[in-house]
Amino acid sequence: MIPPATAPDFLTRAGWGGARIDPLAGDASFRRYFRVHHDTLGDAVLMDAPPAHEDVRPFIAIAEHLEAANFRAPRILARDLDEGLLLLEDFGDDRVGPVLARDAARERAIYERAVDILVDLHRHPLPREIAPYSEEAKTHEVALFPDWYAKAAELGEIDDDGFFRAWQAAWPGLIARTEQAPVLVLRDYHADNLMILKDGELGLLDFQDALAGHPAYDLVSLLQDARRDVSPELEREMLDRYMDKAGIEDRESFEADYQLLGAQRNVKILGIFTRLWKRDGKPHYLSLQPRVWGLVERNFTHPVNRPIRDWFDTHVPAHKRADFWSDC
Incomplete structure (x- = not known):
């Protein structure tokens, strides 16, 4: 440094x-x-x-x-x-993650504010000349799993074509709804990129990769955090808070999109954290992999992710998932 x-x-x-x-x-x-x-x-x-x-x-x-x-x-x-x-x-040193590690009693109020910021953000027009978070972009991201994770975990020859077909089978409804009403997606909206400022407001960091995408994506990033545990109860409460305040009418479709985006984001992160270890010499990211696997397994319980879950059940045995990283 x-x-x-x-x-x-x-x-x-x-x-x-x-x-x-x-x-x-x-x-x-x-x-x-x-x-x-x-x-x-x-x-x-x-x-x-x-x-x-x-x-x-x-x-x-x-x-x-x-x-x-x-x-x-x-x-x-x-x-x-x-x-x-x-x-x-300078936004100071009070990142939400470390603050909550010291004072867990503040969690609900901080997450409520973080959700309300998203509701407000999604009511604003998109910036000019912003690229879409397209199916191609999402597919490129999940490719990090076979490209990096599969090799590191020594999964052997896996069915890459079947992997991408599984995602393509799940995408259509999500892509159609995203194209109808895209919003600004910051793409890394989580506790370690939110700062508690002196006036108590939340400051935003790490948004340079923003795209025009689905409003559930940053909600997933916030509530399915690779770096800290968010209880299923708080996740449920905050998801409902967003849908209530944003006036989401088709809640079933929104929740399906939320779980599909969760699977996409978390599978991508499994690949990214492996790449950070193998290519960039940053092994500390490996300690986060079991939490990310827990999130993936939760995502897979939703019917929208059935084709993706079936591929994983066939090609990624249990001992090559969360438990694998405890020996690395």
């Missing part, structure tokens, strides 16, 4: 010359974050997104869209697109 060599000059040009730069965090991508402290100006966050691997322009576009709609995304204080550097408003 050494700051990029270009950071001091960037900060000087931004009016933050002489500021101290301290490591803050990395994430599952190539982005890195540093806290910048200036004796006069206070604190800010430096995002380092190497242009060879990352493009900061989608982050800027979505941040500006969210701010214009009165959502709490970090204000962009300075930018250098050629170097992949952004200076951002």
